[in-house]
Amino acid sequence: VPNSRNPTVYDVARRANVSIATVSRVLNAPDRVREDTRARVMQAIDQLGFVPKADASARARKSVGRIGILTPFFTFPSFVQRMRGVANALADTPFELAIYPVDSLGRLDGYLSMLPVTRRLDGLIVMALPLNEAAGNRLLANNLETILIESLHPDFSSIQIDDYSGGVLAATYLLRKGYCRFAFLGPGELPTYSLHPEDRRLAGFQDTLSRHGIPLPDEAVRYPALSHPDVHQEIQRWMSLPEPPTAVFAASDDLAIRLLRAAREQGIQVPEDLAIIGFDDIDMAEQIGLTTINQSLDESGRMAAEMVLARLGDPERPVQTVHLSLQVVERETA
Amino acid sequence: VPNSRNPTVYDVARRANVSIATVSRVLNAPDRVREDTRARVMQAIDQLGFVPKADASARARKSVGRIGILTPFFTFPSFVQRMRGVANALADTPFELAIYPVDSLGRLDGYLSMLPVTRRLDGLIVMALPLNEAAGNRLLANNLETILIESLHPDFSSIQIDDYSGGVLAATYLLRKGYCRFAFLGPGELPTYSLHPEDRRLAGFQDTLSRHGIPLPDEAVRYPALSHPDVHQEIQRWMSLPEPPTAVFAASDDLAIRLLRAAREQGIQVPEDLAIIGFDDIDMAEQIGLTTINQSLDESGRMAAEMVLARLGDPERPVQTVHLSLQVVERETA
């Protein structure tokens, strides 16, 4: 005689011949249950039409089991690689991943207002986005563990990239390679809601050059729109200069790749006629053979996730700022 | 010292100097509590910002406001672009996005078991992953709105790509361009848990060629590992054939891009010596000028999301299969 009440974990457990703990595990951490046991439990669940009571789960659960990522440009390779780092770090934990793409200032404010209050998240990773006073306080007050990547705030742990020294590295590398006339390419369309590390990369680049007595004339520093014709045009402009540059530092691999294509189309040999160095070291950089500066994208995501998890496990852990080191990856374009 | 957890009835009770039972009564049967006691308790509740935990989840019971994506290779550009389509479709809705990356058969089974039962999702989009009988039934039984991309199941709406006709398109295009000796490049490392559309792309390619009386010899069909040396080697092998191919159909843009680089390194002119056509039309294809076959990646994600939302709004909506059309995008490599 079937029980008239809704089935519980106990019913499922009895039918599958396991303990209630195992039933719970099948639902909450399937990969921690042996294949055949899981199948048996799932069969019992299906047969009984078992549905866990939401309030009971909520009550017993100490966390909601979810980490969020707040990110602009969430499909740009550099951001995707950071997300990959996060996802990998989360893979064998009971935490799932929620994405909150930011495409405007309004969206950023909106998320920063609601996320801490609605308590649907245990932790938050904020990528390359500024955190204002009020938002920071709200996160703190509501006790949402937050880690910042790229931005800085006294009350939160963060992962920092030294963009200035990235520029120094690029200049140093190119100088040692013997290049002597330089140019810089930055992104032309900058949204207001995200951080802009390009300026500091340029500063490091420029300072290093000038320390070697080499100027970086204004016409060598360009911020074209990302369209193909625009990038094309910048190269033409450069190459028709009385003393055209022999090496370009592009503020991102994305830019460098566009530049590379435009150069090839104009019959400009890379690196013979024009050397190109990028910044980021996205996957595609390797596939294309682009010389660039590695900023440990995957690693930054992985560390951010680990830092969130660590704080979740022990809230007493001190706020810390981690500096990731940069490294030139020599390939074929410079 | 502020409490680090959310306040509970115990905190309220302590602060109001009553037992937890009284707190509960104030919440559930206020008239059974003396006026002044009730006021004291309410004051404590307000001060602590107390919200009964069960309530919170009970309120959310109608809709949790979350759509999930189950996907392999979630950082591959082609999958990322689909996710972008989904994210854009969700941007101005009250739904957030959860990602469930699948990296093994066990993980796939695990998610397919737990997701429908635990009710943390309103809808699910399954990308390029097979759905077995049991999993399908479970999704249905638990009423989790699901849309499939690439795979097919009679009980679920899906978005289909006609891979066979993609092969036909590639062959037709190359033939019309006047090429007469062909090769095919597929991925060498195939995980067991995901779908494999390459076979059908090859079939369409091969059939079309043979309909024109052109053979595709075995040695022209290769599945190298994705490492640079391996791809390099395939080209060498081809070019040293007595009758080397003049055009290659790569089963994905990723492969095509690797091939392109390897070719250039060996001084092989593309498309003069060897034409290359890819499949997918990822963002990068445009940036590097790759001729390829567009399969509307963004669009497929957008449609999937819209179909989930539509079914959520009106569960009576019939199951439908949408066929996305393919299109050759002519750029510079073929």
Next chain:
DNA sequence: TTGAAAGCGCTAACAG
């Protein structure tokens, strides 16, 4: 990998 047992936050029965 699994089970026993101790909670989780809350409600309700029962005393007083």
Next chain:
DNA sequence: CTGTTAGCGCTTTCAA
């Protein structure tokens, strides 16, 4: 009216 106490159904140590 209020406090004590025993669950509710589920999760999560901890040991085995």
